[in-house]
Amino acid sequence: MNTASKFTNWLVQNSTPFILAVPLLAVALLTGAINNLLITRIITVLFINLILVISLQMFMGNSGILSFVHVGFMGIGAYVSVLFSMTPEAKTATLPDLYPFLQPIHLPFLASLFIGAFVAMVLAAILTYPLMRLSDAAAVITLFALLVIINTVLVHYSILTNGPRTLFGVDNYTNLTNSTVFGLIAIFLAFLFKESPIGLKLRASRDDRYAAASIGVNIVQVRWVSFTLSAFVAGFAGGLWAHFITSFSPYAFYLTETFNILTMLVIGGTGGVSGAVIGTVVVTLVREALRGVENSINIAQVLPFTLVGFTEVFLSIALILILIYRPSGIMGGREVRWRQKVKSFEEPQEAEKAAGSSV
Amino acid sequence: MINLEWFLNALTLGSLCALLALGLVIVYGILKLVNFAYGELIMIAGYTIYILSTAGALPWLVMAVIAVLVAMVTSYLTELVAFRPVRTKSLTAMLITSFAVSTLLQNGALLIISPRARAVPLPPIFSQSVTILGADVPWRNILTIVTSLVLLALLNLLLKRTVLGIALRAAADNFNMTRMLGVPANLVISSAFAISGFLAGVVSLFWIGRTASVTPTIGAAPLLIAFVATVIGGMNSLTGAVVGGYVYGFLFSLIGVLLPQSMLDYREAFLFLIVIIVLLFRPEGLVRSKTTGERVG
Numbered sequence: 001m002n003t004a005s006k007f008t009n010w011l012v013q014n015s016t017p018f019i020l021a022v023p024l025l026a027v028a029l030l031t032g033a034i035n036n037l038l039i040t041r042i043i044t045v046l047f048i049n050l051i052l053v054i055s056l057q058m059f060m061g062n063s064g065i066l067s068f069v070h071v072g073f074m075g076i077g078a079y080v081s082v083l084f085s086m087t088p089e090a091k092t093a094t095l096p097d098l099y100p101f102l103q104p105i106h107l108p109f110l111a112s113l114f115i116g117a118f119v120a121m122v123l124a125a126i127l128t129y130p131l132m133r134l135s136d137a138a139a140v141i142t143l144f145a146l147l148v149i150i151n152t153v154l155v156h157y158s159i160l161t162n163g164p165r166t167l168f169g170v171d172n173y174t175n176l177t178n179s180t181v182f183g184l185i186a187i188f189l190a191f192l193f194k195e196s197p198i199g200l201k202l203r204a205s206r207d208d209r210y211a212a213a214s215i216g217v218n219i220v221q222v223r224w225v226s227f228t229l230s231a232f233v234a235g236f237a238g239g240l241w242a243h244f245i246t247s248f249s250p251y252a253f254y255l256t257e258t259f260n261i262l263t264m265l266v267i268g269g270t271g272g273v274s275g276a277v278i279g280t281v282v283v284t285l286v287r288e289a290l291r292g293v294e295n296s297i298n299i300a301q302v303l304p305f306t307l308v309g310f311t312e313v314f315l316s317i318a319l320i321l322i323l324i325y326r327p328s329g330i331m332g333g334r335e336v337r338w339r340q341k342v343k344s345f346e347e348p349q350e351a352e353k354a355a356g357s358s359v
Numbered sequence: 360m361i362n363l364e365w366f367l368n369a370l371t372l373g374s375l376c377a378l379l380a381l382g383l384v385i386v387y388g389i390l391k392l393v394n395f396a397y398g399e400l401i402m403i404a405g406y407t408i409y410i411l412s413t414a415g416a417l418p419w420l421v422m423a424v425i426a427v428l429v430a431m432v433t434s435y436l437t438e439l440v441a442f443r444p445v446r447t448k449s450l451t452a453m454l455i456t457s458f459a460v461s462t463l464l465q466n467g468a469l470l471i472i473s474p475r476a477r478a479v480p481l482p483p484i485f486s487q488s489v490t491i492l493g494a495d496v497p498w499r500n501i502l503t504i505v506t507s508l509v510l511l512a513l514l515n516l517l518l519k520r521t522v523l524g525i526a527l528r529a530a531a532d533n534f535n536m537t538r539m540l541g542v543p544a545n546l547v548i549s550s551a552f553a554i555s556g557f558l559a560g561v562v563s564l565f566w567i568g569r570t571a572s573v574t575p576t577i578g579a580a581p582l583l584i585a586f587v588a589t590v591i592g593g594m595n596s597l598t599g600a601v602v603g604g605y606v607y608g609f610l611f612s613l614i615g616v617l618l619p620q621s622m623l624d625y626r627e628a629f630l631f632l633i634v635i636i637v638l639l640f641r642p643e644g645l646v647r648s649k650t651t652g653e654r655v656g
Contacts, residue, residue: 064451066451066454066455130639131635131639134638134639134642136391136450137387137454137594138638138642140393140454141393141586141590142634142635142638144586145586145631145632145634145635148627148631149627149628149631149632152625152627152628152631153625156624156625255579259458259459259462262455262458270451305473307470308466308469308470308474309466309467309468309469309470309575310466310470312462312463312465312466312469313466313467316462316463317463320441320456320459320460320463323445323448323455323456323459324444324445327445327448327452
């Protein structure tokens with residue numbers, strides 16, 4: 001077999017991220033060409049959401065453990081990156097009690113993002129190692145407890161976070177271009193991780209804990225590696241989000257946001273990267289459409305009261321219906337892929353079907 | 360300052376937590392479902408009183424009874440509409456469903472009523488207090504303690520002496536075996552949800568009695584308390600839930616006394632740290648049970 005056909009073979013085997021990335025790239029390019037403020041904003045948010053949902057998928061989809069805590073690591077990434085990217089003047093204004101050694105630091109955007117993600121990753125590695133032994137309800141409650149702890153610390157650590165008040169003075173560095181680039185990188189990263197030996201072991205432990213352990217899979221270790229990596233991605237997304245929204249409070253990283261990304265992932269399907277991508281696209285578009293409706297109703301004052309919470313009500317009903325009628329999501333845990341003979345998104349192999357049955 | 364006043368405050372909080380934890384565990388024991396929508400039942404009961412009070416001049420006690428009934432019915436309906444169809448699916452599906460139901464109810468209240476706090480009428484006795492052995496004790500605390508003890512005794516009777524109670528305990532112990540012996544699964548689970556709603560409704564009366572107002576997010580704090588209490592006490596045992604509730608009440612009050620002022624803000628973080636430590640080193644909680652932790656499939 002020559003090099004060219006080897007490459008084609010590899011490409012066919014790993015077609016999923018390419019198939020997912022190409023339409024997204026096209027959408028991003030089109031958005032850039034249209035250059036409409038609102039559309040650009042929506043698509044940028046879409047890519048930031050995508051990175052978050054992918055970070056959740058990397059852990060939850062492969063390990064089968066429901067995680068509420070990822071939004072907490074998103075928050076850590078957001079606050080840490082902001083501390084490094086803000087100008088000293090802005091820090092004096094918004095964080096007067098900041099530690100003196102942090103005060104003069106002013107790093108480029110990209111470096112700040114990586115520091116934020118790195119800190120989130122290190123904290124995740126330290127905090128969650130002992131937790132990875134737990135499964136089922138115990139795991140869910142501990143990860144939930146961790147979210148509460150992180151949020152409590154963010155709310156009260158005024159020196160670094162300005163407490164429960166809004167942190168302002170962040171520069172707007174995130175734009176369509178960089179969020180698209182990182183969103184596409186995240187797709188490839190998540191796919192490569194899923195197909196890597198560790199990803200495979202992790203999925204084996206998800207499908208049957210005892211069988212996986214019996215063939216020598218160190219479940220705690222593979223879960224831990226996956227969690228740590230996904231916390232890095234979540235922290236990175238947090239940094240991107242912070243430099244997009246430019247003023248935020250710790251309450252942004254709590255149950256509402258958890259619900260948002262969980263809805264996207266579950267509606268798309270937790271089992272695969274394709275599910276994460278499709279869920280993000282569908283839910284982001286539906287959400288923006290509903291918000292538009294909500295806002296125009298409120299502005300037109302058709303109703304005697306202001307409409308609040310309509311979007312969430314709709315999405316939570318959609319989520320419940322999906323869980324009842326199609327618990328493995330739109331994609332059913334499958335990946336879109338290109339086959340040499342049939343050029344369509346077709347039926348999965350038996351093994352994948354089985355894997356897709358768990359949410 | 361540990362004195363009689365402190366003790367009674369801790370006991371009051373403990374009593375409320377015991378009821379809260381019991382309501383959560385009675386469902387968890389059977390379905391292995393950590394019901395995130397549990398806190399919203401407290402909100403629903405609160406809004407019921409608010410709506411009734413705006414509609415007409417009913418005596419408070421009548422409104423309270425209706426509120427508890429509404430919480431019960433809501434709990435039953437969430438089971439019927441949302442949890443029953445996903446019961447046979449994965450545990451994760453059920454947990455996400457409960458999270459979705461919680462969001463649905465919360466935002467439903469936002470949408471239908473208002474994001475702002477609404478005043479809830481209280482009986483005059485709630486704002487009076489009495490002096491016992493030199494300590495100034497609000498009547499509300501005494502009522503909380505007494506009501507909790509009476510309810511716990513009644514529930515104990517229900518669970519030990521009635522057919523339904525025995526079926527409930529059997530289901531919590533080994534659900535599949537119970538079904539094979541002819542106990543209808545739906546009836547047992549629905550009853551568990553109704554009892555859970557009843558307890559949430561009763562807690563709601565006293566919880567709202569502290570602030571005399573209700574907001575869409577009022578359920579969050581009691582839900583977190585119930586989590587901590589059940590984990591400390593033991594998730595598979597009803598006795599454990601009650602023990603965990605009282606332990607939580609005293610632990611919370613103790614942390615309030617022991618922790619230096621600057622760390623007091625982090626009280627919640629400390630309590631959840633305890634949760635993690637308990638789950639890591641003694642996952643069965645303070646009260647061990649024979650239950651295997653097997654799930655309904």
